[in-house]
Amino acid sequence: MREIVMPVIDQEMALLCLLVPILPLLGFILNGLGNRKLAKGLVSFIGCGTVLASFLISIYLFFDFLTNDSRSYIVNYYDWISVGTLRIGFSFLIDQLTLFMMLMVTGIGFFIHLYSAGYMSHDENFGKFFAFINLFMFSMLVLVMGSNYVMMFVGWEGVGLCSYLLIGFWNKNTNYNNAAKKAFVMNRIGDLGFLLGIFLIFMTFGSVSYPQVFAEAVRYAGGLDSGVMIAITLLLFVGAMGKSAQLPLFTWLPDAMAGPTPVSALIHAATMVTAGIYMVVRSNVLYVMAPTTLEIIAIVGVATALLAATIGLAQNDIKKVLAYSTVSQLGYMFLALGVMAFSSSLFHVLMHAFFKALLFLGAGSVIHAMSNEQDIRYMGGLRKYLPITFVTFLIGTLAIAGIPPFAGFFSKDELLAHVYEHNKVMWAFGLLAAFMTSFYMFRLLFLTFFGTFRGTVDQKNHLHESPASMTIPLIVLAALSTVGGFIGLPAVFSSEHVLGDYLAPLYDYARLVNAGALEPLHLDHATEYMLMAVSVGVAVLAIIIAYVMYVSKKVVPAPEEERLSPIHNLIYHKYYIDELYNTIIVRPLMWFSSAFHRFVDVLVVDGIVNGFGKLVMQSGRSLRYAQSGAIGFYVLVMVFSIVLILFLNFFIG
Amino acid sequence: MILTALLLLWPALAALLVLLIKGPGAKKVAFVAALAEFALALVATSYFNIENGGIQLALSIPWVESAGIRFSIGMDGISLLMVLLTTFLVPLIVLSSFKHDYENPNAFYALILFMQTGLIGVFMALDAFLFYFFWEVALIPIYFIAALWGGENRIKVTFKFFVYTIFGSLFMLAAFVYLYLQTPGTHSSDLFAFYQLQLDASTQGWIFWFLFIAFAIKMPVFPFHTWQPDTYTESPTQATMLLSGIMLKMGIYGVLRWLLPVVPYGVSEWAEFVLIISIIGIVYASIIAIRQRDLKRLIAYSSIAHVGLIAAGIFTLNEQGLQGGVIQMLSHGINVVGLFFIIDIIFSRTKTREITSLGGITQNAKTLSIFFMILLLGSIALPLTNGFVGEFLLLSGVFQYNGWFGAVAGLTIILGAVYMLRMFQGVMFGPKSPVTEAFTDLTFNEKAVLIPLVIMVFWIGLFPGTFLSISEPAVGQLLSIINR
Amino acid sequence: MNHIPEVIRTIPLDYYLYFSVALFVIGVIGVLTRRNAIVIFMCVELMLNAVNVLLTALSAYRADANGQVFVFFIMAVAAAEVCVGLAIIVMTYRNIRSTDVQILNYLKW
Known part of the structure; x- marks a missing residue:
């Protein structure tokens, strides 16, 4: 068993760790206060520079960590909230997982910042954009670096806020604002689950700090699949559903594409949406103790992957296709988590971050060239005009389709192999989703870059390759998407799984609880080759079909007004899930709001209060007739009353 | 401690001063007076020992000596925070009104300051009747602010607010009188004498409700809240701030100080x-x-x-x-x-x-x-x-x-x-x-x-x-x- | 002046009691039945004086001066009351040319 992480004493390291999230925060403050006052060059320098510095420090921390026998440590800055036995430190935990996420977030984050400097250069709120995106980096880093669940929640809500601010970045547009609000509210539904999960963790284990919680969990008497464990893990998973856009809380992510494209790439594809996976891997001890929850996660994951993939087949907005693809890929990752392939899931997180960021940035480049046109029905033949974008986009598409030797192949293959071992039916569904992924991605590629241009003449004249600050990130990400997969070669090719070996110590506690659960794959080589062949075959088949349909036959998706077949219509309208939520949740809530106000509050509750007032008024109104004004009457009543009192006093009292 | 008394009485004295100033100078004087009060609160904080959970900076002088009622004030940590909140917010509330030109500014600002005395008194009082006294002292100025400088429906709405809260307060007074009569010897309305009472459970049950209704209306807790939206809407913003920012804390503070420990x-x-x-x-x-x-x-x-x-x-x-x-x-x-x-x-x-x-x-x-x-x-x-x-x-x-x-x-x-x-x-x-x-x-x-x-x-x-x-x-x- | 109580005591206490009760009842009946404000006023004075007689008698019989002190108070209050009351009656008469209380029923609901 790994020893409990020790607090770091070294002041220098503590400062370095703090600098990683604080630098982007500083960038946020500077750019936020200086919005419109600072020159654009300075703004992008601050914005990119702080993130680059964080990235470099992360690299330094990473190598420092490796040279120190991979000993994880906690840096405690101060007691943030401390009440009774509840002590929440403002502290960071540095271990394999944290460093993995830090490198991914700051690395990809930096390239996307660089890209934004070009992409957003015409926007009047350039400074505001960099401020928000820097704030996002801060929140995301707090999320992955925090050493307890409450710190994770800080980042968790923080990234939600940034997502809200950035989706609604162009806030003159009401639709964008609605999308932003929807994202925030749906995330908050998940956050409530997460928060309740934290409370339950505190009640069960008496702490919220990871090392203590996991050590307590190992000693927990309830054993596997106890009610409390299932409750904790399910509640946390509700949080993940919101943040990582899983069924039933996924509808915000496609709408979130209203934000600027770099935001979609950074927040809604590469980093924030993978927070749910990070959380589950972080809490792997708890999840391993609750197999029922894992089963549910696997089912939710595979269902999300399939559902989103089918919707992706019929979308015509370039970013929407990518968004549904993201939802679908996230479903994959959760499927992997459900079968306890935690490292494979993280592997796919990283690869997905590479190629999905690449695809979004490529899409951004296309949109930039097309003067903000996003509909693929009006594109076509762009490979001549945007050669770099085309090549990099092609690499990204090959990677997501799972064609060897691109990044997605290795991660998806490993993931599916784990699923195959766990449950063959889920594997079949996973494969089906992979087929669809390959199909709609190539559909997107062919419709955008092949054939003839279908847009307006103005757009055609304006077509141009993007500036270097936008293409360099594309090239870097394309390179990573090409070779990234080699950090996790399957067993048939290499005995060493670089990523898997690196992450292995994370599951030390989990192995104590459920030793059999985290064994490596038991598949023989023949089966492994077979699985690879099947998944590649499926992907290639999908590519061929897409080629025949969209290049040879030159099919263009039907325009908006044309009637579609019922199934096509259902998919095109995303199974009417938004409409369904509207009918069963939003409208009743609005109705209750009015009903509570107009009927219950004003009529009933206030009615009772006013009723008391009216009662007093009414009794006054009736009793006043006793005041006849005749003095004789008054005196008579008085005398009579006195006599009565005396009488009562004399005979009764 | 003389400091406590000064903290309590300074706003009332300042209110009298402000009342004498005609014209727009009143708001400035009121602002300075409120700032001085905040400074006083900070000084009091510096004398406060935060390790200690008991009452500090206490002052107790005879008030109605023969009946065992004393003018006793003091603060523990909770009171201190409430006093700090009050003294922090009042200058800002005064400052927030600078862009308005209310009629009779001297009366307006004098009432705000006068109310501050009531609020601070509520947070400091250690005697039941003194608490009740300040409870009502805080209510009267806010009634006049809302009723004189408010919106169209102000008369009706503030009347309801006033009667509703007074209605609740009378239950509290009744409970206090009962508790007072239960204290041994020549009776005492001291907070700690109340804490010492050993009442049977059924008595505590109804006393709980008598006190709770008063506090619940002030907070306000559902279903005693209906005065609140109307009053907030009709009052001038400064009164709304006073009501929502500070006054509703009186209800919660009342629960903490006079309800939970008195009738456990x-x-x-x-x-x-x-x-x-x-x-x-x-x-x-x-x-x-x-x-x-x-x-x-x-x-x-x-x-x-x-x-x-x-x-x-x-x-x-x-x-x-x-x-x-x-x-x-x-x-x-x-x-x-x-x-x-x-x-x-x-x-x-x-x-x-x-x-x-x-x-x-x-x-x-x-x-x-x-x-x-x-x-x-x-x-x-x-x-x-x-x-x-x-x-x-x-x-x-x-x-x-x-x-x-x-x-x-x-x-x-x-x-x-x-x-x-x-x-x-x-x-x-x-x-x-x-x-x-x-x-x-x-x-x-x-x-x-x-x-x-x-x-x-x-x-x-x-x-x-x-x-x-x-x-x-x-x-x-x-x-x-x-x-x- | 010690002889005054003794003089009072020459008559039995009962007589004083009957007398003052009678006086008081006459006053009450007068107030209830008469309509002229001045007469009602005089009846009120009768009642007050009934009480005064009673107080004096009891004070003398019990050798306690407090009762007689009260009588002085009552006399003073009665005098004040007469001042105000008569003034009101005079004003009423000037206005409505009457002192009939039945007409004076404007103060109602």
């Missing part, structure tokens, strides 16, 4: 019931807030929801609930005063508070949007703002009491986001409307009000320990008295 059996018998109505109130008020069109009314309903959560947390009688309640009182005071001020700014420029007729303000007023956003985030409990610390502790307390209660009460974080963001979007985002076409950004004066508030939002959010440590010994002592 009654509390243990009825706590679950109170929790249930508080939690119903949270969800109910949040849902109503979603479709409010008037900004002030919307914040009024959100305030009911927030206070419901505080009440629920306090009645869990665990340390997190109580500490969360104390810290949330501070946070709520700060956020709600800030939000009402922003509404006042918007109203004074556009002459409307209807969400539907506003929009696009962020295009003209960047600074205002930033401040508005920060206060709003504090209000919807985003981590690292003040609201989070309080709501986290409160929900944690409620969850420990009963998981399902915690889950239902937690709906506030979802619904809060719904109504607040809907409001923000309607007011700040979207296309400009005719009334917001020429909206101007914040003036220096307005920034001077908002900056301290925003600093506090982050201070409490980032370093709640500063405040939690002040109230921790007092809360511990309170719990030990309740669990005696």
Whole structure:
């Protein structure tokens, strides 16, 4: 068993760790206060520079960590909230997982910042954009670096806020604002689950700090699949559903594409949406103790992957296709988590971050060239005009389709192999989703870059390759998407799984609880080759079909007004899930709001209060007739009353 | 301690001074006087030993000696925080009114200062009748402020407010008289004499209700809240700030000081019931807030929801609930005063508070949007703002009491986001409307009000320990008295 | 002046009691039945004086001066009352040319 992480004493390291999230925060403050006052060059320098510095420090921390026998440590800055036995430190935990996420977030984050400097250069709120995106980096880093669940929640809500601010970045547009609000509210539904999960963790284990919680969990008497464990893990998973856009809380992510494209790439594809996976891997001890929850996660994951993939087949907005693809890929990752392939899931997180960021940035480049046109029905033949974008986009598409030797192949293959071992039916569904992924991605590629241009003449004249600050990130990400997969070669090719070996110590506690659960794959080589062949075959088949349909036959998706077949219509309208939520949740809530106000509050509750007032008024109104004004009457009543009192006093009292 | 007496009486003396000043000079004098009061409170804090959970800086002089009633005041950690909140907010409230030219400014500001004495007296009183006295002293000025400088329906609405709260207070007075008569010997209305009483459970049951009704109306907790939206809407903004920022804390403070430790059996018998109505109130008020069109009314309903959560947390009688309640009182005071001020700014420029007729303000007023956003985030409990610390502790307390209660009460974080963001979007985002076409950004004066508030939002959010440590010994002592 | 109580005591206490009760009842009946404000006023004075007689008698019989002190108070109050009351009656008469209380029933609901 790994020893409990020790607090770091070294002041220098503590400062370095703090600098990683604080630098982007500083960038946020500077750019936020200086919005419109600072020159654009300075703004992008601050914005990119702080993130680059964080990235470099992360690299330094990473190598420092490796040279120190991979000993994880906690840096405690101060007691943030401390009440009774509840002590929440403002502290960071540095271990394999944290460093993995830090490198991914700051690395990809930096390239996307660089890209934004070009992409957003015409926007009047350039400074505001960099401020928000820097704030996002801060929140995301707090999320992955925090050493307890409450710190994770800080980042968790923080990234939600940034997502809200950035989706609604162009806030003159009401639709964008609605999308932003929807994202925030749906995330908050998940956050409530997460928060309740934290409370339950505190009640069960008496702490919220990871090392203590996991050590307590190992000693927990309830054993596997106890009610409390299932409750904790399910509640946390509700949080993940919101943040990582899983069924039933996924509808915000496609709408979130209203934000600027770099935001979609950074927040809604590469980093924030993978927070749910990070959380589950972080809490792997708890999840391993609750197999029922894992089963549910696997089912939710595979269902999300399939559902989103089918919707992706019929979308015509370039970013929407990518968004549904993201939802679908996230479903994959959760499927992997459900079968306890935690490292494979993280592997796919990283690869997905590479190629999905690449695809979004490529899409951004296309949109930039097309003067903000996003509909693929009006594109076509762009490979001549945007050669770099085309090549990099092609690499990204090959990677997501799972064609060897691109990044997605290795991660998806490993993931599916784990699923195959766990449950063959889920594997079949996973494969089906992979087929669809390959199909709609190539559909997107062919419709955008092949054939003839279908847009307006103005757009055609304006077509141009993007500036270097936008293409360099594309090239870097394309390179990573090409070779990234080699950090996790399957067993048939290499005995060493670089990523898997690196992450292995994370599951030390989990192995104590459920030793059999985290064994490596038991598949023989023949089966492994077979699985690879099947998944590649499926992907290639999908590519061929897409080629025949969209290049040879030159099919263009039907325009908006044309009637579609019922199934096509259902998919095109995303199974009417938004409409369904509207009918069963939003409208009743609005109705209750009015009903509570107009009927219950004003009529009933206030009615009772006013009723008391009216009662007093009414009794006054009736009793006043006793005041006849005749003095004789008054005196008579008085005398009579006195006599009565005396009488009562004399005979009764 | 003479300092305590000075702290209590200074605003009343300053009120007399302000009353003598004719014309616009009154507001400046009032502002300086309120600042001096804040400085006094800080001096008092420096004399305060935060390790000690008992009453400090106490002063006790004979008042109605033969009846055992003394003019005794003093502070423990909870009172100190409330006094600090009051003295911090009053100067800002005075400053926030600088752009208005109220008629009879001397009377207006004198009443505000006079009310401050009442408020501080409530937070300091250690004698039941003195507490009752200040309780009513605080009510009268706010009634006149609302009734004289308020909106169209002010007379009707403030009359209802006044009668409703007096109605509640009389129950409290009755309970106090009963408790007073139960004290041994020549009777005493001292707080600690009340704590010593050993009443049987059924007596405690009805005393609980007599006291609770008074406090519940003041807070206000569902279903005693109906005076509040109307009063907030009709009052001038400064009165709304005083009511929501400070006065409703009187009710919560009353529960902490005069209800929980005095009738512990009654509390243990009825706590679950109170929790249930508080939690119903949270969800109910949040849902109503979603479709409010008037900004002030919307914040009024959100305030009911927030206070419901505080009440629920306090009645869990665990340390997190109580500490969360104390810290949330501070946070709520700060956020709600800030939000009402922003509404006042918007109203004074556009002459409307209807969400539907506003929009696009962020295009003209960047600074205002930033401040508005920060206060709003504090209000919807985003981590690292003040609201989070309080709501986290409160929900944690409620969850420990009963998981399902915690889950239902937690709906506030979802619904809060719904109504607040809907409001923000309607007011700040979207296309400009005719009334917001020429909206101007914040003036220096307005920034001077908002900056301290925003600093506090982050201070409490980032370093709640500063405040939690002040109230921790007092809360511990309170719990030990309740669990005696 | 010690002989005054002795003089009073020459008559039995009962007589004083019967007398003052009779006086008081006459006053009450007068107030209830008469309509002229001045007569009602005089009847009120009768009642007050009935009480005064009773107080004096009891004070003398019990050798306690407090009762007689009260009588002085009552006389002083009665005098004040007469001042105000008569003034009101005079004003009423000037206005409505009557002192009939039945006409004076404007102060109602």
